[in-house]
Amino acid sequence: MAHPLVRQAAVAVTEHIPAAAHLTAYIVGRDDAVLSPEELRAFLRARLPIYMVPVSFVELAEMPLLPSGKVDRRVLPEPPTEGAAARLPHIEPRNDVERQLTAIWRELLDVKQFGVTDNFFDLGGDSLLAMQVLARIRRAFQVEVSIRSLFDGPSIDALGKAVEKAKASGAVPRIPAIVPRARPAAGRRRSSSDTYCRTRLARSSSALPSASPGRSSSRQRSATWGSASRHPPPAGAS
Numbered sequence: 001m002a003h004p005l006v007r008q009a010a011v012a013v014t015e016h017i018p019a020a021a022h023l024t025a026y027i028v029g030r031d032d033a034v035l036s037p038e039e040l041r042a043f044l045r046a047r048l049p050i051y052m053v054p055v056s057f058v059e060l061a062e063m064p065l066l067p068s069g070k071v072d073r074r075v076l077p078e079p080p081t082e083g084a085a086a087r088l089p090h091i092e093p094r095n096d097v098e099r100q101l102t103a104i105w106r107e108l109l110d111v112k113q114f115g116v117t118d119n120f121f122d123l124g125g126d127s128l129l130a131m132q133v134l135a136r137i138r139r140a141f142q143v144e145v146s147i148r149s150l151f152d153g154p155s156i157d158a159l160g161k162a163v164e165k166a167k168a169s170g171a172v173p174r175i176p177a178i179v180p181r182a183r184p185a186a187g188r189r190r191s192s193s194d195t196y197c198r199t200r201l202a203r204s205s206s207a208l209p210s211a212s213p214g215r216s217s218s219r220q221r222s223a224t225w226g227s228a229s230r231h232p233p234p235a236g237a238s
Helices: 037-045 096-109 127-141 147-152 156-169 192-206 218-230
Strands: 006-017 020-029 056-059
Touching: 037 056, 096 127, 096 156, 127 147, 127 156, 147 156
Parallel strands: 020 056
Antiparallel strands: 006 020
């Protein structure tokens, strides 16, 4: 899956956006080839799932190698704070929906300057941040927008249209209602385990031998015999 203009490439996990790990591609071009991040990103998107496409691309003159021939990842430079999309023409939000979406992106992506046509994934977004965006949309607009809508149209402009469409169609969030469960009153209902224990206890008790009124048990007879042997009757007693 090598690009014809790329001689060497390495991918590393970086955190150039605070508290968010992203993939960064380090590339060495062939000869004097001019490598465009947008072209490389489009090339990879056609062949990989969106979550496997690097967020940032860093071009190197030479790939740093260890004596073993492996890439020395410790000396790879940090990627730029903002992606290539920050250099695109900046278009300000044009309505309330776009302004709210812009505020959501700005907080989650930690990117200050971007326009409504900039690409969410070019700005540092990934599948995890996409789920957080949808959760914020659900809370802010009380509508349900699918993850596919964000993947197919990863811009404020397209996402704003998806929100407006969801509001017009009445696509409310599919959140199950939480119904409180009443606890049974004390003494009115026993659990099945409690009933089972009580039934076994009753059966065990009924199986024990019981002494009849006119007879003494063997233990009682033994105790009576032992007492009589220790205290013999007085002389003359029959």
